[in-house]
Amino acid sequence: MKFDLCAKLHESNPLVHCITNYVTVNDCANILLASGSSPIMADEPEEAAEMTAICSGLVLNIGTLNARTIPAMLSAGKKAHELGHPVLLDPVGAGATRLRTDTAIRILEEVRPDVIRGNISEIKTLALGSGTTRGVDAAEADKVTEENLDPVVAWAKGLAEKTNAVIVITGAIDIAADSKKAYIIRNGHPMMASITGSGCMLSAYMGAAICAKADNKTEACAQCLCAMGVAGERAYAKLQKMDGGNSTYRDLLIDEVYKMTDAVLVQEAKYEVR
Amino acid sequence: MKFDLCAKLHESNPLVHCITNYVTVNDCANILLASGSSPIMADEPEEAAEMTAICSGLVLNIGTLNARTIPAMLSAGKKAHELGHPVLLDPVGAGATRLRTDTAIRILEEVRPDVIRGNISEIKTLALGSGTTRGVDAAEADKVTEENLDPVVAWAKGLAEKTNAVIVITGAIDIAADSKKAYIIRNGHPMMASITGSGCMLSAYMGAAICAKADNKTEACAQCLCAMGVAGERAYAKLQKMDGGNSTYRDLLIDEVYKMTDAVLVQEAKYEVR
Amino acid sequence: MKFDLCAKLHESNPLVHCITNYVTVNDCANILLASGSSPIMADEPEEAAEMTAICSGLVLNIGTLNARTIPAMLSAGKKAHELGHPVLLDPVGAGATRLRTDTAIRILEEVRPDVIRGNISEIKTLALGSGTTRGVDAAEADKVTEENLDPVVAWAKGLAEKTNAVIVITGAIDIAADSKKAYIIRNGHPMMASITGSGCMLSAYMGAAICAKADNKTEACAQCLCAMGVAGERAYAKLQKMDGGNSTYRDLLIDEVYKMTDAVLVQEAKYEVR
Numbered sequence: 001m002k003f004d005l006c007a008k009l010h011e012s013n014p015l016v017h018c019i020t021n022y023v024t025v026n027d028c029a030n031i032l033l034a035s036g037s038s039p040i041m042a043d044e045p046e047e048a049a050e051m052t053a054i055c056s057g058l059v060l061n062i063g064t065l066n067a068r069t070i071p072a073m074l075s076a077g078k079k080a081h082e083l084g085h086p087v088l089l090d091p092v093g094a095g096a097t098r099l100r101t102d103t104a105i106r107i108l109e110e111v112r113p114d115v116i117r118g119n120i121s122e123i124k125t126l127a128l129g130s131g132t133t134r135g136v137d138a139a140e141a142d143k144v145t146e147e148n149l150d151p152v153v154a155w156a157k158g159l160a161e162k163t164n165a166v167i168v169i170t171g172a173i174d175i176a177a178d179s180k181k182a183y184i185i186r187n188g189h190p191m192m193a194s195i196t197g198s199g200c201m202l203s204a205y206m207g208a209a210i211c212a213k214a215d216n217k218t219e220a221c222a223q224c225l226c227a228m229g230v231a232g233e234r235a236y237a238k239l240q241k242m243d244g245g246n247s248t249y250r251d252l253l254i255d256e257v258y259k260m261t262d263a264v265l266v267q268e269a270k271y272e273v274r
Numbered sequence: 275m276k277f278d279l280c281a282k283l284h285e286s287n288p289l290v291h292c293i294t295n296y297v298t299v300n301d302c303a304n305i306l307l308a309s310g311s312s313p314i315m316a317d318e319p320e321e322a323a324e325m326t327a328i329c330s331g332l333v334l335n336i337g338t339l340n341a342r343t344i345p346a347m348l349s350a351g352k353k354a355h356e357l358g359h360p361v362l363l364d365p366v367g368a369g370a371t372r373l374r375t376d377t378a379i380r381i382l383e384e385v386r387p388d389v390i391r392g393n394i395s396e397i398k399t400l401a402l403g404s405g406t407t408r409g410v411d412a413a414e415a416d417k418v419t420e421e422n423l424d425p426v427v428a429w430a431k432g433l434a435e436k437t438n439a440v441i442v443i444t445g446a447i448d449i450a451a452d453s454k455k456a457y458i459i460r461n462g463h464p465m466m467a468s469i470t471g472s473g474c475m476l477s478a479y480m481g482a483a484i485c486a487k488a489d490n491k492t493e494a495c496a497q498c499l500c501a502m503g504v505a506g507e508r509a510y511a512k513l514q515k516m517d518g519g520n521s522t523y524r525d526l527l528i529d530e531v532y533k534m535t536d537a538v539l540v541q542e543a544k545y546e547v548r
Numbered sequence: 549m550k551f552d553l554c555a556k557l558h559e560s561n562p563l564v565h566c567i568t569n570y571v572t573v574n575d576c577a578n579i580l581l582a583s584g585s586s587p588i589m590a591d592e593p594e595e596a597a598e599m600t601a602i603c604s605g606l607v608l609n610i611g612t613l614n615a616r617t618i619p620a621m622l623s624a625g626k627k628a629h630e631l632g633h634p635v636l637l638d639p640v641g642a643g644a645t646r647l648r649t650d651t652a653i654r655i656l657e658e659v660r661p662d663v664i665r666g667n668i669s670e671i672k673t674l675a676l677g678s679g680t681t682r683g684v685d686a687a688e689a690d691k692v693t694e695e696n697l698d699p700v701v702a703w704a705k706g707l708a709e710k711t712n713a714v715i716v717i718t719g720a721i722d723i724a725a726d727s728k729k730a731y732i733i734r735n736g737h738p739m740m741a742s743i744t745g746s747g748c749m750l751s752a753y754m755g756a757a758i759c760a761k762a763d764n765k766t767e768a769c770a771q772c773l774c775a776m777g778v779a780g781e782r783a784y785a786k787l788q789k790m791d792g793g794n795s796t797y798r799d800l801l802i803d804e805v806y807k808m809t810d811a812v813l814v815q816e817a818k819y820e821v822r
Contacts, residue, residue, distance in 0.1 A: 022315075024303075026572060026574060029745075030795055033744060034793060041612055042612065042645070046615065047646070050647075064315055065318060066317065066318040067320065068615070093314070098324065137312065194532070197300070244525075245528060248526075251525065251798075255792050257793070258742070295589070298577075338589055338590065338591065340592040370602060371595040371599050468581050469581060470574060470587060518799075519803030519804065520582050521582070525799065
């Protein structure tokens with residue numbers, strides 16, 4: 001894999017429309033800016049489709065979905081799909097409540113996103129129509145390990161074929177799979193789970209990545225996973241020198257995305273193809 | 275008082291449902307993670323009760339209440355009460371507008387929270403049904419001082435008896451009172467008033483504390499007040515070496531909660547019982 | 549121009565009501581606290597007018613406007629105008645969608661704000677009723693340069709006369725114009741564009757400034773532009789020593805507003821009058 005995501009993001013500066021939760025929205029906007037892209041957040045149904053039309057891509061994150069934002073997601077999603085803009089779905093908390101599961105499935109069916117990114121429990125919920133999500137974290141029984149990696153990868157490829165989307169499953173080991181090929185990424189740091197929004201930020205970043213590398217979205221997702229993971233490792237190394245905690249870590253993580261280059265990824269990315 | 279809150283939070287890792295304002299929600303999520311617990315934010319009436327059912331406790335914060343979130347708070351609050359989950363009410367700005375006062379009183383009556391945490395003006399408003407709150411800050415005339423401490427403590431105990439809730443009044447001096455016993459805490463730093471959300475963060479943290487120490491909620495609140503206050507002092511000491519301002523202070527405050535241990539509290543907590 | 553904004557803000561500690569977007573609301577609250585003023589966010593139509601009545605001024609920011617917050621903005625705006633409270637409008641993204649353009653114009657006509665602050669594309673949209681905004685950033689063709697500065701200043705003065713508002717146009721060069729006089733400010737740093745909300749934060753800060761210096765709002769805006777720009781420069785100098793990125797820069801920027809004094813502005817402000 002030739003690392004070119006960082007260069008392509010800075011060259012193309014994609015404008016990414018995010019309909020996302022209010023918990024981590026500021027971090028999502030800042031990580032998009034850090035990556036070389038630009039954010040726009042707009043979730044009113046009356047303007048969602050019109051706004052997405054002037055953007056390059058769309059990120060739908062159901063983290064704090066509500067009766068007003070669900071129609072906005074569907075409206076923007078359909079318009080983006082119609083215009084050929086890349087769309088990413090982050091089904092935050094799918095499986096935790098009926099509303100989340102139903103909404104995620106409805107977006108999947110009506111919008112047909114190009115990429116679906118979640119933890120293993122959320123992705124399983126989407127595939128099965130029900131789930132065991134513990135709030136917004138993956139259930140212990142679902143976790144991807146070196147032992148169950150092969151069957152999970154095979155299953156992800158099958159889901160990618162069925163949905164015609166790149167399936168991105170994140171956790172200690174990350175997977176980006178299309179129907180034929182899966183990238184396995186082993187970057188990242190456990191400290192990333194100690195801040196809110198590392199998943200949401202990754203989804204925003206990845207939404208930009210699939211705009212910048214629209215001709216190869218699987219690789220775009222894989223490179224983005226490497227970049228986020230390496231940023232997490234570098235931020236942790238920096239944090240150690242500062243005696244900081246999770247809030248400082250959040251800033252350092254975004255900072256490291258800001259400083260990320262393809263040359264760093266060539267050196268530090270840990271991935272394989274299965 | 276035997277300090278065991280930090281250990282208990284990290285052991286039990288409670289999942290805390292917050293229906294809270296969008297101003298400080300990210301900080302609330304990060305302080306919950308810092309404390310060893312996990313946050314979930316969900317404020318759509320359609321899913322609020324279902325979401326709270328899979329959590330350990332509930333925090334209701336009316337900082338940016340609206341026509342959609344008020345029913346969500348009532349619905350989740352009643353479900354949590356029914357399931358025996360600890361519920362904390364933060365009546366942000368009660369007394370400032372009729373809607374806030376009425377909503378806080380309605381939650382008090384219909385949900386019967388286990389803990390009510392606010393500044394003295396907000397708590398007075400709840401007790402009297404009207405108030406003198408200046409926006410979200412306490413009115414000067416209301417402030418708790420060493421001089422009026424005894425009558426305020428007696429009054430808080432009476433309100434605790436009447437509401438069957440632990441009454442937590444925060445300011446330069448903090449009070450956590452049930453009908454029989456009140457803890458007076460003298461930790462903290464004036465710099466905490468220079469950032470938005472120090473009260474909201476405390477409420478989120480305390481919502482986790484009463485999950486982790488559900489058998490003694492008054493002590494849980496008192497230990498949480500000590501922990502937040504000590505974190506504020508330590509963050510200030512660190513800030514002095516950095517020549518920073520209020521935004522850096524916010525990060526340092528959450529960082530210090532992340533690093534907090536019961537051993538530190540044994541050394542640095544300043545409290546008495548009245 | 550005698551710099552007295554910092555002193556006046558700390559003396560008068562204005563309470564500023566913000567109906568603003570959820571992306572940058574936390575930063576807006578923290579910059580208000582940094583400046584010596586106090587924030588209150590409240591966007592429910594039922595309480596918006598009542599809340600604004602107990603405040604000193606009002607900031608209306610349409611960054612994530614929706615069907616619920618638009619009536620809140622109009623209601624609070626009219627009440628503030630009626631009470632003689634200074635009102636600032638930030639028409640975020642006007643020109644990007646019909647809803648934003650129409651809402652900004654409606655606020656302009658029905659509320660008659662004292663100050664309108666935006667980038668050149670947003671302000672042009674307000675003047676013309678349509679625009680070329682690229683999301684929330686100014687269109688390249690619109691940008692203010694040393695070459696087109698004189699006609700832009702003349703045009704801004706005309707718009708100020710027509711709207712009876714101070715017109716504040718920000719970018720690499722900042723302008724604060726009333727019908728007779730325009731301040732041109734050349735402080736600031738390109739890094740400010742790498743974080744979300746530098747415009748929103750400036751609007752919040754400026755909303756406080758026109759409360760503290762209500763007798764000369766044009767000068768209040770000009771001093772606020774100098775203060776924000778100098779803070780941006782100082783934050784960048786500090787960032788250089790820290791090898792940080794855009795997220796750390798955000799904290800440093802707010803920190804520098806926290807530390808800002810009129811004496812610093814006397815030394816470092818770069819402005820002229822045309």
